Amino acid sequence: MKRYRNGEIWDFENVSRDGVEVILGLDGGTTSTVCICMPVMPFTLNIPDPLPVLARAIAGCSNHNSVGETAARETLEEVMAEALSKSGSNRSSVRAVCLAVSGVNHPTDQQRILDWLRDIFPSHVKLFVQNDAVAALASGTMGKLHGCVLIAGTGTISYGFTEDGRDARAAGAGPILGDWGSGYGIAAQALTAIVKANDGRGPQTMLTSSILSTLDLSSPDELIGWTYADPSWARIAALVPVVVSCAEAGDPVANKILLLSVQELAESVKAVVQRLGLSGEDGKNYFPLVMVGGVLQANKSWDIGREVINCISKDYPGVHPIRPKVEPAMGAALLAWRFLMKESEDKLKR
Amino acid sequence: MKRYRNGEIWDFENVSRDGVEVILGLDGGTTSTVCICMPVMPFTLNIPDPLPVLARAIAGCSNHNSVGETAARETLEEVMAEALSKSGSNRSSVRAVCLAVSGVNHPTDQQRILDWLRDIFPSHVKLFVQNDAVAALASGTMGKLHGCVLIAGTGTISYGFTEDGRDARAAGAGPILGDWGSGYGIAAQALTAIVKANDGRGPQTMLTSSILSTLDLSSPDELIGWTYADPSWARIAALVPVVVSCAEAGDPVANKILLLSVQELAESVKAVVQRLGLSGEDGKNYFPLVMVGGVLQANKSWDIGREVINCISKDYPGVHPIRPKVEPAMGAALLAWRFLMKESEDKLKR
Known part of the structure; x- marks a missing residue:
């Protein structure tokens, strides 16, 4: 310095x-x-x-x-x-x-x-x-400040602007304050599901063997030490692809976690659209939705970004998804x- | 040293x-x-x-x-x-x-x-x-190692022993790994509810004014700074009495958070009782449940500990709650x- x-x-x-x-x-x-x-x-x-x-x-x-x-x-x-x-x-x-x-x-x-x-x-x-x-x-x-952006990587935030300059945001408050749709949120829920399956509070799940082998751990008890050894959110969020693979292979617990994430992400966009009136009075107007971040990148069959769009377009059919070039x-x-x-x-x- | x-x-x-x-x-x-x-x-x-x-x-x-x-x-x-x-x-x-x-x-x-x-x-x-x-x-x-203990303070854990020396535990994996029934879990959900009410993702709640005034903050936006300024779990868990007060005053959001906490705490006990067979083959045998920690202390009308017992006794009528002297x-x-x-x-x- x-x-x-x-x-x-x-x-x-x-x-x-x-x-x-x-x-x-x-x-x-x-x-x-x-x-x-x-x-x-x-x-x-x-x-x-x-x-x-x-x-x-x-x-x-x-x-x-x-x-x-x-x-x-x-x-x-x-x-x-x-x-x-x-x-x-x-x-x-x-x-x-x-x-x-x-x-x-x-x-x-x-x-x-x-x-x-x-x-x-x-x-x-x-x-x-x-x-x-x-x-x-x-x-x-x-460069136009109009529409909404949904970022979902390690964290998540929705941010929107009207053409006359009003803005609004939703989520983006970090993991303690409930950003459950984020990569960190998805992975933390997957780790929780393993702990619950192990101690008898939840159903058995493919996440256990998949995540333990990814982390080179031999038992779910070791997850506690792994988790608190390094508080970096990105390190936990890096497990998202494993959760997606388990969901694609049909694991119900992994599917439920991704569906919850979709719902949370869609709700954060809808809150912004609603507050700014981005979709017009009848709710059908065109508005751009820019989608950014690793969680929203297309996967083979389980595509979180596509599901988020499906969920939003039920309420706001004018949503126009854009993946930036x-x-x-x-x-x-x-x-x-x-x-x-x-x-x-x-x-x-x- | x-x-x-x-x-x-x-x-x-x-x-x-x-x-x-x-x-x-x-x-x-x-x-x-x-x-x-x-x-x-x-x-x-x-x-x-x-x-x-x-x-x-x-x-x-x-x-x-x-x-x-x-x-x-x-x-x-x-x-x-x-x-x-x-x-x-x-x-x-x-x-x-x-x-x-x-x-x-x-x-x-x-x-x-x-x-x-x-x-x-x-x-x-x-x-x-x-x-x-x-x-x-x-x-x-x-001094007898028989029965189950439920601790719910900043964190939470259930731990049980059979008379022949087998043991089992549930929860106790910390906030990242889903201890939602803990004092930290309750308070973090209350803070999340404030953020969601503020950005349009959730219903308005009395928690907003009660917690902001307790923390001497003037707007929900300031909660993000407050939360991440100090990562101590106990500092967040200290907000539990405010959540209980709001629930007692009839706030539906605070009530929902406490009911979820009751369910999580009861499930951790039931998982231990189930795995150890503490309630016998017909599920009706007597077993002691020792209850410890600030979250389980009796409050005026909303008594988390009492609700946890009610929830457990539906499945295991032989549960015998003990508050240690x-x-x-x-x-x-x-x-x-x-x-x-x-x-x-x-x-x-x-």
Whole structure:
């Protein structure tokens, strides 16, 4: 953390030239942080495919709740400098930065990060700070803040926006606070089912042999030690594919766990759609639902994502599922680009 | 931990005299460790009331999973030395030691602690090492290892013994592995209900205002920060009385959570009774059920312990609930006393 105390992080700017105008899009998560440097595309509704990318840089965790404010900030500053340096640009070429980072839940979080970004960039640079779920939504809608995103990986959250800028979220409160549809939730329920089968509180299940052999344990009693030896949620969530395999093989306990997960995930989306009125007055309007994360990836026969859509479309037939083709950092960059385009349109109208 | 490297812990023995023969009973938990020094009572079935106690000493955590082996051992050695010193006895007066400590789950745990106790006491001293649930059972049965104990505090476990020495346990696997009947489980479900009411996934509940005001928080969004700021299970479990108050005031969500807890707790007892055949072939035999822990303490109108008994007695009408009048450390001492009595009877028979 001492390396860049005196701004050496930006030393490359002494030799780089002003290039094309660029946008930085960042997706900062608990495991890694990605920064995309994109040229400012013409303000038309036709977005080129593939999207132009000047550079991509990657770094570690930038969630301030996990690593602390100072380390998170340095990681973000480093990754932005690297993307600019790789693209042959410098800070005076930047038109906008969109930083989408996990752990941004309150306007106060947002303002603190904005203040700090303000110190790095020249005053004409547009700055946007969002929760990382917003970048995931934008990666499916090519930068439009409209519709809902469902993320289900180790954790889960639903986040939605109306076209007039209202937003709502559901779930995303972590495992203690009931995110049972998440990868962690699915796996924790599978481990619980093994304990219950072992002590006589629940039916026998294929999960016992499948999970014990995956973890190289010889008895269910050893699960307690395994579970509490390392409190990482991702380590437990990594068992999801085993649960899916057992469900595909017909195990009723594994099937019940996945069905509960489907119900929980669908309910979190429906709560957002309902609160925002995304499906219109008759409940039938079209709205995009961006689906992201390992739990929602298609499996051979048991496809959690497909079941979630089936469940939602019973109440909201206008739901339009989207599996993003670009990464969330690109979503963040597109978000910033659309803000610039909107601003330019507004100027022309005046 | 360096203080007693050279056995100074036992220095008091240089000035204390051999007194009456004594038994040490220890209850070692995650929050505190209690040691009782009891004289060896005559081997008759009439147990005096009140029980004779020569000394009682108290110390901190002695769960080796929480504080490590060295610190746990030193705490246990200190508390035994203090109890002996207070009672004017020394190690040569000790006939038996029963150490009931949390975190003893495998025969290997038991053997390791036995080996270490062996180094402290003269070779004629009888040594017993048990899980702390066993001391809780013995505190209700006055030292007899027969029946079932249900502990429901921050965590929960059911543990039972048949008269011929078979044992079984259910639950006790911690919050990740589904101990939903525990104080932690009840409170975590209440917090989840608040999050769900707030984001539109669940019904409104009185729990929101009651718990937020108890925690001095102004909005449900702040619960996430509060929950993950400190991972202590006891801190969350401390909210149980608020949930009980809301249920007593008629809140349907709080009532549902308590009913689920009752069902989970009853199921863990029934699993043990079933596996051990404690209620006999027709399911109607008498068996003691010792009930311990804050969750099972009687409340004004919503009495979780009473509901658990009602639920169990539908299947097992011979269940006989006991709320212990002595503490678990005394249960441990009584356990050791009964072992000595049994041994003396066996000798007479030969």
